[in-house]
Amino acid sequence: MATQMFEGRGHAAVYQKYRFAPGKELQQTILGYLQEKRANPAELVVDVGCGSGQGTRFLAEHFKKVVGTDISEAQIQEARDEASMPNVSYLVCPAEELPFEDASVDLLTSFTAAHWFDIEKFMREANRVVKPGGCIVLSTYTVDMSVRYGNCSEKLTKVFRENWDLILKYAHNRIKHVKDDYKEIFEALPFPDKKRVTNIFDKIPMTVADVVGYMESASPYQTFMKNDPEAAKSLLQETEKRMLETMGVSSRETPVEFYVRHVCVLACKGR
Template sequence: MRMSAFTPIPDLSLYAVSKSSSYQMAGRYFEGVAHAALYAKFRPIPPPSLVNRITSYLKEKYKGPLENAVDVGCGSGQSTGILSNHFKNVVGFDISEAQVAEAVKQEKSPNVTYKVSGAESLLCEKESLQLVSAGQACHWFDIPKFFAEADRVLVPGGVIALYGYHLPKPIWEGKSEKLNQLILDLYSGILQGYVKQESMEAYLGNYTDPRYKPPFEYYESERDDSLYLDRKATVADLKGYISSWSGFQNYRADKGDEAALNVLNTFESKFMDELGVDTPSSETELTLRITYYLLMGRKPLA
């Protein structure tokens, strides 16, 4: 799966997120229209193996038809549409109107819909869902309230699945570790103080925080760290992905467009120097490995 090419932007409108934008409110970092477009363009779509792992786990003990699933914190829909081949009805929920609008624009599956809703109060009937999923999102939720709501809407035997992915690791013979360090230096160095703790926990952590224990204290649960996706991307694509980080957008809102663009261009220059190639960044292709971690819990059958 290849990311869209990211070409140089003559002005900064693509990066623009107003300093007064609602995305900066506590727990709401992806609400700008331009940010939603970046999110849709550059965020990865989970691999089929991840969805197959979730549905296989669900079917181990739930023997009824797979009617309804929701994807909470769906963003622009990368983690929602992938459920459409497994469930009769799929709904993506996100608190951001801009993200939901982008998801609706991108979605092609007729059995997938999107609604604006917080994670802690889902627009679903009691015991009406076989699956509640959240991809790279639950670190933004009020975890106890979200788990209580998931427990309310899941049928007995239904599954809650939380998953996330680490920062992408470039694969280039003899250079992978140094290239990876450039990404880490940007994320936890230059952008330090602009990357929210919740986001850092998701990218660099593993959902091992005690907050993620309930309802798994009484749910049967299972964890899988074996899933990954290798995707071809140009260096310019990687630069575009970085521009979708909430930490980068926070930096831009504080420091301004020129400083933000300088951060991206400096990163790109260092990355290309390390590769030691003469091709433009938009034509320099490498492999990005995205490693996932998955935590699943099954509501008791009785």
């Protein structure tokens, strides 16, 4: 069964507020691959482990019917509460038990979630529901982010990473899949027609407050909070303070550029 890390309503609300949608370069990688592989447009797209729906809403702009699924009721409620296009719906279910008929799904996706699944069971389920000729796209952003602002980008990134590394000490062991660039997940894919792209870079517009909020939304931070609430809160306050000092500004709403590296695993099922 999937590892459940984002269950609480409070965490789901932070996740909705601070998690970003797939960036432009990642979107282009995915859409370019699908264009290359498919003669017909996808009728049904299922976004597994959709969380509060950031990736699901991107897919809705391009496909006829999109269903977001997640094991967390709180996350699905956040997704439903956010304005969506009429072709989007959401379901609560485990990634390893999808309520879709055999060979009924044209495209199965997962954004920054596949590492939480029971990989073996999920791959069996993916093989069951994806149509012949259908595709799977599994992506994640990695933990080596950078923050840029004026001529202090290097110092700013150093401040962010020092504190981010303290949070990552509380990471679940499944983060190993992210750290190895989804290599094991790629190898587990049951379709021989597959590829893994590890060097997709996206610039995400944020503010200082957004960067700190992103840190708060991370599952290791939530574990840190349960273990030592005062130290966890203090770390975020210290991060914000040091970032503002490094930038020479006073407003936490000051814009910065948040650079992320995506890994994307793409596969097509034989016809």
